Amino acid sequence: MLQVWRDLHDVADALGIPKVIGITGNHDIATRVEDMQSAAGRVEFLKQIRPSFPSDDDAFSGGYHQNGVGALELGECLVVAADTCTLHGLGKDGTTSSSIWSVGYLTHGMIDRILESIEESACSHALIIMHHHPLKVDGVVDTDYDEVPNGPLLLERLTKSSKTCFVVHGHKHLVKLRRPDADAKYPALLSAASLAAYPYLGQGSHYSNQFHLLEYDTSITERAQGTVLSWDWSAARWEPSKKQSMPHVSKFGPVPDLDKIEQALKDLGIVASVNRAKLLEAIPEIEYLTLDEIEVLNERLDSTGLEIVIRQSKVSGAMVQEGET
Structure with missing residues (x-):
């Protein structure tokens, strides 16, 4: 952790990035009961890291170390970091310890502080970052039931916030952008890829070594809206992602209505292509639309000959298949 933290600052300096913010992962600290002595001093260990962790902002780091929640206003967006490893290393015995370190935790007090930070801020937008996943990443590929127990409660409360919210987590090494659902039960949620980890058994379809850039449209205040840009590691260099589950450009914002889009395509009157x-x-x-939704839409349009054309995991236009009218 110490070396990676210094490396991140070197990269930030080279790219002219003024602020580096980190969060604690389950491999960064002592997590087992046999490490109780060092686990009890985990906060003191984190305080001694240089450059300062999780940020060079004293108020942000103070809240993170003391309460498990740090908040910092950056322009028009509030960044809130939650330490979901705050209970790791505790437990009276191995069984109890395992039940703690096998998942991440958000206490009710931490959730209250997250929401208080958001509502008290002058910012209209909030980016919440945490290591563990508040929801299962995928109902099929993600076979474990190790999501944060209070994760759904946090997401439901964020949805009721007066601010737009976007949540980013890691841990699972499975990449997925989950848009808000139609009934607005949860906010937008990004399960970030791992930069360098090897995949676990069975993770192939949702796994990729990637890094992401998040563009947040702060001019839109009625919902979280923006773009996630992703790059894949390919042999010896980073390349724009062509992965089905997380292509190079992934938009979030309005929830698309497939019925309306299907009808609009039919009404365009495309003769050959556009x-x-x-x-x-x-x-x-x-x-x-996600690439999966475009596949569904193309199946529904099959009888008309219309097709949305995808090249390199990106919409390139629409066409009428030869021989169709």
Whole structure:
């Protein structure tokens, strides 16, 4: 952890990034009951890290170390960091300890502080970062039941906040962007990829060594809206991602209505083909579809001959298949 933290600051300096913020992962600290002595001093260990962890902002780091929640306003967005490893290393015996370190934790007090920080801030947007996952990443690939027990409660309370919220977590090494559902039960949620870890058995379809850039549109205040840009490690260099579950450009914001988009495509009156620019000008909601949703839409359009064309995991336009009218 110490070396990686210094390396991150070197990268930030090289790229001119003014602020580095970290969160504690389950491999960064003592987690087992046999390490109780060092686990009890985990906060003191984190305080001694240089450059300062999790940030060079004293108020942010103070809240993180004392209460498990740090908050910092950056421009028009509030960044809230939650330490889901705060109970790791505790327990009266091995069994109790295992039940603690095998999952992440958000106490009711931590959830209250997260929401208080958001509501008290002058910012209209909040980015919440945490190591462990508040929801199962995928109902099929993610076979474990190790999500944060209070994760759904946090997400439901964030949805009721007066601010727009976006949640980012790691831990599972499974990459997925979950948009808010139609009934707005949960906010937008990014399960970030691992930069360098090897996949666990069975993780192939949702696993990738990636890094992400998050572009947050702060001009939109009625919902979280923006873009996640992703790059894959390919042999000896980083390349724009072509992964089905997380392509290079993934939009979040309005929840697309497949029925309306299907009808709008039929109403366009495409004779042969239309390029990306004209297609998105006519139906901008298409840009917010996942690749899986586009496959579903193309199946529904099959009898009409219409097809949304995908090249390199990106919408390139629409066309009428030859021989169809």
